[in-house]
Amino acid sequence: MKTEPGCPLCSDTGGELVWRDDRLRVILADEPLYPGFTRVVWNAHVAELSDLVDADRARLLDALVRVERVMREVLSPAKINLASLGNQVPHLHWHLIARWPDDAHFPAPVWAATDPKRVAAAAPRRDAIIEHLPAYREALRQAFA
Amino acid sequence: MKTEPGCPLCSDTGGELVWRDDRLRVILADEPLYPGFTRVVWNAHVAELSDLVDADRARLLDALVRVERVMREVLSPAKINLASLGNQVPHLHWHLIARWPDDAHFPAPVWAATDPKRVAAAAPRRDAIIEHLPAYREALRQAFA
Numbered sequence: 001m002k003t004e005p006g007c008p009l010c011s012d013t014g015g016e017l018v019w020r021d022d023r024l025r026v027i028l029a030d031e032p033l034y035p036g037f038t039r040v041v042w043n044a045h046v047a048e049l050s051d052l053v054d055a056d057r058a059r060l061l062d063a064l065v066r067v068e069r070v071m072r073e074v075l076s077p078a079k080i081n082l083a084s085l086g087n088q089v090p091h092l093h094w095h096l097i098a099r100w101p102d103d104a105h106f107p108a109p110v111w112a113a114t115d116p117k118r119v120a121a122a123a124p125r126r127d128a129i130i131e132h133l134p135a136y137r138e139a140l141r142q143a144f145a
Numbered sequence: 146m147k148t149e150p151g152c153p154l155c156s157d158t159g160g161e162l163v164w165r166d167d168r169l170r171v172i173l174a175d176e177p178l179y180p181g182f183t184r185v186v187w188n189a190h191v192a193e194l195s196d197l198v199d200a201d202r203a204r205l206l207d208a209l210v211r212v213e214r215v216m217r218e219v220l221s222p223a224k225i226n227l228a229s230l231g232n233q234v235p236h237l238h239w240h241l242i243a244r245w246p247d248d249a250h251f252p253a254p255v256w257a258a259t260d261p262k263r264v265a266a267a268a269p270r271r272d273a274i275i276e277h278l279p280a281y282r283e284a285l286r287q288a289f290a
Contacts, residue, residue: 048225050213061206068195079235080193083228087244087252090224099232107232111254 004045009091014041018137019144023056024063026140028133033104033119034097035129036075036136038067042092049084049092060094066143067096074136075129081109100125149190154236159186163282164289168201169208171285173278178249178264179242180274181220181281183212187237194229194237205239211288212241219281220274226254245270 003010015027024042031037040063046052052060068080077098084094097110104122105112148155160172169187176182185208191197197205213225222243229239242255249267250257 048213048217049227050210050217050225057206057210058203061202065195065202068193072193072195079230079232080195081228081230081232082194083226083230083254085224085226085228085254087224087226087254109228109230109232109254109256111256113258 002044038096040094046092047090070139147189183241185239191237192235215284219284
């Protein structure tokens with residue numbers, strides 16, 4: 001498997017490991033404003049989606065959809081946000097973020113400027129998600145079993 | 146085809162139309178800081194990727210990869226950013242953004258706070274992209290022909 005010296009997603013899991021196989025892994029990210037923030041990380045060091053051969057791309061898409069379905073079923077968000085950016089860590093990884101009108105940035109992307117008042121006001125939403133995290137983890141594992 | 150009253154992506158193209166078929170369209174977005182910013186819009190009013198049946202999802206993925214490949218070949222960016230957010234317009238659409246170290250936000254996402262000094266300094270990069278837009282449009286059309 002291709003690895004890159006110095007790449008944090010080659011040397012580390014990148015978060016709490018929920019599931020992995022030889023091609024990809026599903027992790028819970030450490031994003032305090034967004035509990036449940038999930039990443040699907042391609043294990044090999046590849047920069048772009050179009051670097052994958054067709055079968056691998058289909059496998060990745062399938063994993064994204066599995067996570068998205070569990071997120072919707074267990075967390076019931078208003079919207080799902082998906083993104084593959086990788087400007088800082090050009091190792092293919094996808095962000096899956098459950099969004100609600102009362103979260104810290106809605107309807108702006110989670111990468112928009114942070115307003116401390118919005119962050120404070122979003123505490124009840126974060127608490128509600130945290131309560132569902134054990135069920136979310138378990139449902140994710142079942143979805144990939 | 147499912148449409149939603151009041152949805153701007155149901156009532157309008159959403160940008161400069163480059164290509165469309167019965168399922169999806171490719172548009173050049175009006176994003177002054179990011180010339181070449183491209184969107185793939187699902188024509189029917191659907192909120193989430195996981196709302197699509199398998200064949201439609203595969204078709205959408207194929208379109209994203211076609212655009213990404215053209216973007217890489219013609220514009221040679223340092224990184225491609227892909228995202229499906231839809232918090233403001235919950236009608237499935239994907240952002241494809243070519244990124245360079247000398248653009249207005251790199252390595253931050255394009256949705257991060259904007260620094261006027263960075264925006265001014267990024268003018269040569271924008272000009273360079275604009276110069277390649279005719280070739281980019283043409284290569285997109287060929288990729289979908």
